[in-house]
Amino acid sequence: MAEVNPPIHYKSLAVLASYLSTAAILTAICCNTIYTRYQARQKNNDWATPHRRNQFFLFTCLATLSIATTWYYMFMVFVHSYTTWATSPEGIAYSTIDMNFLVRAGLWLKKSYLFQEAWETVSETPTRFWWSGQIFGWTIGWSVFLAITGRRYRIPRVWVYMLLAQFVAVSFAANLFFVTILVSPRPDRKDVFFAWAPPLLVEVLPVVLSLLDTLAVPVYARRKEFMPLLLLPHVLVFVPCLLGPGAGAGSKDTAVAQGERTTRRYVVFLQWVWAAFVALQAYFTALMLKDVGMDVEYGEVGRRLLDAVYAHPACSSVSWDVICCTLSASLWAVVHGFDTSSMIGGQ
Template sequence: MDYPVDVAILISYFVLIGGLFLRIQVPLKQCLQSKQFGSTLFIVGAFVSFLFTWYYMISYFVHSYNESDRVATNEPVSLNSISHWLHNVSLFDDAWRTVSNGNIQWLWSQQICMFTVGVWTPFLAIEGARRRIPYLWAFMVLGQVVAISTASALFFAVVLAFPPTDLAGPSRRLATTLFICVVGGMITVVVSPFVAISEEFLPNLLVMHILLVIPLLPSKPAIYNYTQQSIYVVGIYMLSAGASLSICVRQWILCFVETGSIYGTLISMVDIFFAHPAQSSISADVAWVHILCMVWMIVDRLSKIKNGTAIPLPVLALFFLTPILTVSVTMPMYLAYSEFTAASSKHHTS
C-alpha cells in the first residue's frame, strides 16, 4: 500500500464515530430505561435519519472514488487503489464546496448551517446545563461527523429522559461564551458562499465547526434567578430566528432571480437534491431536521399541557409554517415561546 497514512485517516474517522456513540451511551441508556414513548420515538427517528443520510454519504464515497483520475480504469478495488484515491482527494473540503457553490445549493445548505449554529448549539448548552446532561460536546461532534438530524434526534430523546432542575442552568460566563460563539458562527455562515471557490473556504468552515464545540465543553451549572435565565434564553433564540429569516429571505431572492419564479426554484431544489451525492446527503439531513423538529414541537408541548388542554395556536402555527419559513426560523421561535410560557407559569405560581 503506497499511502497508508491516508487510509489510516479514513479508518480513524469511523473509529471516532464509534467512540462518540460509546461516549454518549450513559445518557442513551437512561433514555431506554425511562421507557418514554417520546424518547423511543426520537431514537427510532435517529436511526431512520442515519440510514437516509448515510446512504447518500456512502454514495458520495463511491462517486468520489470512481471520479478519481488517479485510480486506473477497471482497476480492482484494493487497499492500494483506495490509498491512491484518498491521497489525491479532500473528501470534507470537496463535499462542502459542492454544497456551498451555487444559489440553489446554498439554499439547501444554509438551512442546516443556521440551524446548527443558531438553534442546536444554544439548545444543547442551555438544556444540557439545566438537566445536567453529560458529554454535550460529543452530541455536537457526532452531528458534525455523522448527521445533525441523527445527533439532534438522540439529544431530543435524552432531554425527555432527564428532568430539568430549576436551580441549574448556564452560568453567566457560559452565556457570554455561547453568545459570542453563536454570533461568530453566524458570521462564518454568511461568509461561506462568498469564499466557496477560494482558499479561505476551508479555514472558514473549520472556524465554524470549532466555535460550535466551545460552549459545550464541561462547565459547572450556575445557580441564579430563573427569570434572568429566561430573558437571556428568549433573547438568543429570537436573535437566531431573526438572523436566519434574513439570510433565508436573501437566498430565496437570489434563487428567484436565477430561476425566474417560485415554481422554478422549487423544481431546481428537487433537481439539485439528487444532482450530487454530497448534496443529497446534506439535503436529506435538512429534510430530516425539519421532520424531527416538527415532531419535537408537538411531543414537547404535549408533555407540558395538562387536563387535556389543546395544543396552543402559536405552536400549531409554527408547526405548519416550518416547511415554508424553514426550521432555522420556526424552531428558535418555538423554543423562545416555550421558555416564555414556562417563565410566566413559574412567576404566577411563585
C-alpha cells in the same frame, strides 16, 4: 505512467478509518447515556410526563430516519469519489495493474480530498447553498439549545453531541440529544446549573461570528480560503456547550430566585437566534432567485431546488440532513405546545 508496484498508503487509509471509528465511538457514548437513563426511568417509573415514553420512541425513530438517509448518501459520496478517480487518466492507468483493494483504495484516498470536495460541491451554486446553508443555521441555533438544556438536565459531555453532529449529521445528533432529554429526570430548579447563565457577550459573540462566517462560505467556494472559513463556525459552535458554572457559582436559594429570570432570558435569546436564521435563509433565497432568474415561475423554482437535492450525493446527504432537522425541530415544538420555555426545560 503508473507505478508497477505502488505502495499501500496507510496514512490515507488511516484517516478514513479514524473518521469512521470516531463516528461510531461518539454514537456509542451518546447511546450509552441514553440507555443508562432509560433504564433508570423504567426502574423508577418516574417519566417526567405520561407522554414522555411515546415521545422517546418518536425521536428514536427520527434518529434512525436521519442516519439512514444522510449516510446512505454519504456512502454514495465515497462511491462517486472513487469512481471519479478510477475513470480519470491516473485511475485508468492503474486499472491495468493487478493490485489488491487496500493499494487501490489508498491511491484513491491519497489523490482525493473527500470532505473538502464534498463541501465545495454543496456550496458552489446559490441553489445548492440554499440547502447546505440551512445546516449552518440549524447547527448554530442548536448549539445554544444544547448548552442550555445540557446544563439544566445535567447531561454529561454535551460537547460529544456537537462533535457527533460534525462527524455524522446534525439531525442525527440532535435527535439523540432530544432522546437523552426525554429519558432524563426533570431539571432541579434548586440546582445552580438550572439558573446559571454565562455573560451575554460570551454566548452571543460565537453565534454572531458563526452567522457572519456562513454568509462568506459560498463566496469562497473553490478558493484557498474556503476550508478556514468552513472550519471556523464548526469550531465556534462548541463554545456555548463548553460553558458552565464554576465552583462557588451560587447557593440553591440564589438558583431558585434566578431560575425564572434565566429562562426568560433564554426564551428571548432563542427567539432572536430564530429570527437571525430566518433572515439568513431569506438572504440565501434572494441569491437563489437571482441566480435562476426573477421571472421564473414558482413551480420551476421548486423543481430546480429539488434537482439540487439530487445533483450530487454530497448535496443529497446535506439536503436530507436539513429536511430531518426541520422535521425533528418542528415535532419538538409540537410536543411542547410551541412553548419555548417548556422546550428548554423551564417548566
